């Protein structure tokens with residue numbers, strides 16, 4: 001198995017309880033080139049797992065292996081794309097994209113050629129000399145993806161990368177990301193609150209339980225030979241994921257709003273295309 005998450009546990013210090021357990025015995029396998037999404041209620045440890053894979057946090061127990069090698073710290077083989085674009089406002093888009101290459105021993109010309117190729121891939125060729133403030137939210141996020149891809153990572157770790165974007169921009173970026181994924185064959189580990197987004201993009205979807213995060217269910221997205229998922233399968237899957245998530249969201253709601261509040265009896269947020277659990 002390419003990415004193997006084996007018995008991962010993680011706690012953080014907590015001012016009242018001493019320690020709070022965030023992840024409890026996570027076992028998970030990802031194949032090389034696979035697109036895997038994680039959905040789960042707010043605070044269940046999704047980002048923590050992503051940081052552990054990135055090597056930005058260390059587990060209390062268990063280990064993460066990539067191609068059989070234990071992750072002990074950050075490395076250029078894993079790049080994170082965050083919800084906020086994180087571009088440097090004082091640099092042009094081209095310079096933002098080449099920034100990560102500074103430590104690599106390549107000439108400025110080589111770095112720029114590479115960056116222009118990446119900008120072409122995310123359809124930003126005409127904005128190489130623009131500054132981030134001159135770009136829309138979606139364009140900035142595409143620049144962030146180009147900046148990540150230029151490092152030629154084996155694993156792209158995406159932490160709610162499209163959550164701050166409007167629906168139309170999100171749809172465009174979904175298509176672009178799928179194109180990029182097919183072209184680069186990069187392994188993608190994608191966190192989202194949006195069930196429809198997860199179903200649309202991924203091959204495998206993992207639903208997390210409320211804190212301490214545990215895997216509650218795993219769903220495989222079936223496609224036809226030409227890579228398309230028929231609508232009835234998509235809808236069915238969205239329903240199943242929503243059902244698995246509802247119980248978990250209910251727990252979070254009760255914890256925060258009291259036992260007399262029920263999420264499941266309300267229809268307001270029961271649309272799988274919405275961001276489930278992100279605003280509780």
Ligand SMILES: Nc1ncnc2c1ncn2[C@@H]1O[C@H](COP(=O)(O)OP(=O)(O)OP(=O)(O)O)[C@@H](O)[C@H]1O
Pocket residue numbers: 012013022040041042043044045046047048049278
């Ligand atoms: N460095 C840290 N120190 C202390 N507590 C932390 C730290 N990082 C995360 N936590 C806590 O761990 C829990 C899980 O956080 P995490 O961000 O992984 O959840 P999440 O599922 O990604 O949440 P969301 O969907 O809201 O982004 C939260 O209660 C958070 O406050």
